[in-house]
Amino acid sequence: SGGESGGDVTTITPGTAPGFPPFEMKESGELVGFDIDLLAAVVAEADGYELGSWQEYSFDSLIPALTSDKIDVVAAGMSINDDRDETIDFTDPYYNADQAILVRESGDFSPAELADLSGHKVGSQSGTTGETVSKNLVEEGTLKESSYNSYDSYVFAVQDLENGNIDAIILDLPVAQTFADQRPVSIAFTYETGERYGFGVREGDDDLQSALNEGLAAVRDSGQYEELRNEWFGG
Numbered sequence: 001s002g003g004e005s006g007g008d009v010t011t012i013t014p015g016t017a018p019g020f021p022p023f024e025m026k027e028s029g030e031l032v033g034f035d036i037d038l039l040a041a042v043v044a045e046a047d048g049y050e051l052g053s054w055q056e057y058s059f060d061s062l063i064p065a066l067t068s069d070k071i072d073v074v075a076a077g078m079s080i081n082d083d084r085d086e087t088i089d090f091t092d093p094y095y096n097a098d099q100a101i102l103v104r105e106s107g108d109f110s111p112a113e114l115a116d117l118s119g120h121k122v123g124s125q126s127g128t129t130g131e132t133v134s135k136n137l138v139e140e141g142t143l144k145e146s147s148y149n150s151y152d153s154y155v156f157a158v159q160d161l162e163n164g165n166i167d168a169i170i171l172d173l174p175v176a177q178t179f180a181d182q183r184p185v186s187i188a189f190t191y192e193t194g195e196r197y198g199f200g201v202r203e204g205d206d207d208l209q210s211a212l213n214e215g216l217a218a219v220r221d222s223g224q225y226e227e228l229r230n231e232w233f234g235g
């Protein structure tokens with residue numbers, strides 16, 4: 001793998017947005033998670049590249065950081081979609097997700113469908129697909145604009161949910177499941193979006209994109225992908 005044939009090795013700087021467990025989060029000040037381990041494994045299998053040090057951004061600053069060359073690859077549970085595809089390129093998908101609606105575990109508010117959010121306060125992380133679902137609810141009149149709260153991190157949104165400042169959070173299902181395991185919150189229902197996460201690279205960075213795709217395939221073939229999934233999502 002990387003550089004062993006004697007060619008030049010390019011160091012790529014990865015960027016992420018922690019506060020999205022178990023994909024990326026801070027534990028005792030250290031950045032850890034499935035995306036962190038997976039990208040390291042993928043780059044180790046990608047010819048000609050090595051991983052530099054991780055840079056942390058708010059989620060909505062990741063694409064600007066990539067296009068302005070501050071980072072070279074985004075590993076942040078980022079869903080591949082047409083909007084983003086106009087500005088950046090994605091690797092092959094490495095994880096599937098839908099959206100989930102998270103509420104307090106106490107059960108004082110138990111919505112069964114999106115329409116039930118009407119008259120309640122809802123939060124999402126700024127710039128995410130969860131926010132897109134929330135903003136659509138505002139646009140169609142289900143939610144009042146003043147009832148929607150945008151957060152820099154889902155960690156703050158969960159705190160606001162716990163203390164009653166908001167009544168529901170719209171976020172990716174695997175992350176909702178993790179918060180539900182760790183905090184006094186639970187999933188009220190899921191909302192199918194069929195999202196797929198990819199690593200983001202600059203448009204035109206075709207060599208890096210193919211090297212990461214080859215790395216991803218190698219990591220799947222070797223069983224490392226499955227091992228990391230078991231490690232971070234439990235068996």
Ligand code: ARG
Nearest residue numbers: 017020076077078079128129
């Ligand atoms: N999958 C969602 C999206 O692409 C949410 C990603 C949030 N990621 C994060 N690291 N905070 O919009």
